[in-house]
Amino acid sequence: MVQITLPDGSTKEYEKKVTVEDVAYDIGRRLGKDAVAGIVDGKKVDTYYEIDEDVELAIITIDSEEGLDILRHTASHILAQAVKDLYDDVSIAIGPTIDEGFYYDFDLEESISKEDLDDIKEKMQEIIDEDLPVRKFVLPKDEAVQLMEDRNEPYKVELIEELEDDMISLYRQGDFVDLCRGPHLPRTGMVEAFELLNVAGAYWRGDENNEMLQRVYATAFADEKELEEYLKQREEAKKRDHNRLGRKLDLFMTSDIVGQGLPLLKPKGAKVIQILQRFIEDEEEKRGYKRTMTPYMAKKDLYETSGHWEHYKDDMFVIGDEDKDEEVLGMRPMTCPFQFMIYNSKLRSYRDLPIRYAETSTLFRNEASGEMHGLIRVRQFTISEGHLICTPEQLEEEFLGVIDLVNYVMETIGIEDDIWYRFSRWDPDNKGKYIDNPEAWHDTQEKMENILEKMDLEYEVADGEAAFYGPKLDIQFKNVHGKEDTIITIQIDFSLPERFDMTYVDSDNEKQRPYIIHRTSIGCYERTLAMLIEKYAGAFPTWLAPVQAKIIPVSDDQNSYADKVQEELQKYDIRVEIDKRDEQVGYKIREAQVEQVPYMLIVGSREEESGSVSVRDRREGDQGQVDLQEFINNINKEIAEKN
Known part of the structure; x- marks a missing residue:
């Protein structure tokens, strides 16, 4: 007798062994039809898996999150x-x-071209229509290697040889065989809604020293309706894609002559970043930060002291040859070592702490060519970098102050509802990636975790994502295509105070090591600009808009009055342009709308006579004739409140 316990605590008994599919159909015909896999005693298995002893069983259906993953996995084999x-x-x-x-x-x-995708999709549909059984089989490791060698699959051979398993799991559908742990759909015919999206290049295992492969991206859903909704969302995402929209709005450009990962910010894009920088620098000053300015490069000796040379050198741009008798310099990947040198320039007392250093830092990272994308992944970027040096007793309060600053900034730029937190921890098994001090790692992670718990902050945990010198709290964000990025990090550092011999004199006149918090308050400005382009589809809030108002004279007769309006607006630091082109007013308005200018000010003879402007809001349309000073007061209030 086989007894099966279901998730609700009920049981099913069978006189002989049964499959997961048998049990699903026994519970209900609909469940049997929708079943794609099972979970037997915590392990995912195929529907044809045979149960011959007492177990706990949960059925995975095609409309569940786990079922969708299995559906897509099978579609990838197809x-x-x-x-x-x-x-x-x-x-x-x-x-x-x-x-x-x-x-x-x-x-x-x-x-593989975009046109070829149609042929591939047609062939996939043929395989689906054949309704081929998808079945697992296992082979001894040497036989699995031989099978893949015979099938001219060198990448599969490489993967199998790295496995520690004696028996290798494979799946067959028709004549096709693939290396896989599964589970899979029982039949190819269960894939009802799929689409091939695009083709891109990808290095084998993400290493640019390896073979360049062709990657076909695709998606699949349980039904056509879900697929159609996704494709509509994808089209909307394309419209918001900063790489496309940022160029269309004349915010930035790239050039093959300049190089990959080195975007050129045009006047409008540079203006948005300037506004953000001034906002951040002013806010940091209000919160007690002291500004520094440090070099873009340093001798390798500095990075050897910090540990970057050992743990980060491959991601740095290096000037000079270590094998020759010449000075070797590194372009800075971060600012912390420089600010630590400033701290060490004189003796510090506990009365001096906390010290909060901030810098608008231009940094350099040697990103792989295949990783770079628009403004999100670049080789040179500017960041709102800061370091807080404090006593152990001050650590919690200073960490909370950083969180408060970050939350204020996120709320002000309007993305507070789009972010989430990730606690990135040390992986003790990856010894080459991290400073080797397990006791300090455990102690520092515990301190950060205690602070997060006191804050009642919801966060995800990511083991192996810590910085090489300490754990960190990451603020995560997804771009319009669903790709997750870290936009801000806050780190507690136990290692660098020791490496740089940083000390302060305590109340007992004894030297002590300070704690350091590494943080950004808005992250990388280029990435933030990309994020805001996508968030607002280019329609920045008025306080951030590179052009806040565009004056449109009805005819050349009003050009002189338009100049006066512009002069008056500029007295209040309102960013304004005049469109004096010999075009119809309607055409000029439409162009200003496309440029996402918040306000269009139409001036004709009536407006000139009354000292007013006819206001058109980019979202709400015609607002009617308004006294010029009233418009100035209204827009100034909107800008000041950063609505």
Whole structure:
């Protein structure tokens, strides 16, 4: 007798062994039809998995989050099978699921074009229509290697050889075989709604020294309605994509002659960043930060002291050759070592602490060419960097002060509802990545965790994502395409005070080590600009808009009055332009709307006579004729309140 306990505590008994699918159908016909896998004693298994002893069982249905992941995983195998059927010389690499779908990487001499995706999709549909059984089988490791060698799959061979398993799990559908732990849909015919999205290049294992592969991105859903909704959202995301919209709005550009990851901010984009920088610098000064200005580069000796040379050198730009008898310099990847030198320039007392240093820092990171994207991933960027040096007793209060600053900034720029927190911790097994001091790691992580618990802050935990010198609290954000990025980090550092021999004299006249909090208050300005372009679809709040008002004369006769209006607005530091082109007023208004200018001020003979302007709001349309001073008062209030 086999007894199966279900999630609600009820049981089913069978005289002989049964499959997960049998149990699902026994519970209900609809459940049996929707079942895609099961969870047996905590382990995910296929629906045809046989149960011959007492177990706990949960059924995974196609409309659940886990079921969707299994659906997409099977669809990725169908994609790989289709490409194998269409191209003779292709080798397959990996095909994982991702947040909004899946992809598969292919080694193929012939380039896959967008037009080719139609052929691949058609072939996938044929495989789906065949309703092929998807079945797991296992082989001894050496036989699995031989199987993949015979099938000309070098990437699969490499993956299998790295596995510690004696028996290797594989899946077969028709003539196609892939390395996989599963589970999968029982049949290919259960994939009802899928779409191929685009093709991109990707290095094998993300290493630019490896082979460049072709990555086909795709998605799948349980039904056509969900797929259609997703595709509509994707089209909206394309419209908001900062890489496209930022160029259209004349905010930034890139140039092959200048180089990858080195965007050029045009006047409007530079103005937005200037506004943000001034806002941040003024706010930091109100909160007791002292501003520093430090070099863009330093001798390698500084980075050897900090540990960056050992742990971060591959991500740095290095000037000079270590193998030759010449001075070697590194472009700074962060500002902390420089500010620590300033701290060490004189003896410090506990009465001097906390010291809060801030700097608008230009930094340099040697990003791989395949990783760079618009303003989000670049090789040179500017950051609101700061370091707080404090006593152990001050650590909690200073950390809370940083959180308060960050929350205020996020609320002011309007993304407080779009962010979440991640506690990034040390991975003790990755010894090469981190400073080797387990006791200090445990102590510092415990301190940060206690602070977060006292704040009652909701956060995710990410082991292995800490900085090499300490744990950190990351503020996470997703771009319009669903890709997650870290926009702000706050770190507690136990290591660098020791490395730089930083001390203060306590009340007993004894030297002590301070604690350091590394933080940004708005993160990387370029990335923030990208985030705001996408958040507001280019329609920045008035206080951030590079042009806050555009004056549109009805005819050349009003050009002189338009000049006077502009002069009056500029007295109040309102950013304003005049459109004096020989075009129709309606055309000028439409162009100003496309440029996302918050206010259009139309001036004709009536406005000139009365000293007024006719106001058009980019969102609400015509606001009627308003006295010029009244408009100035209204827009100044809006700007001051940062609405």
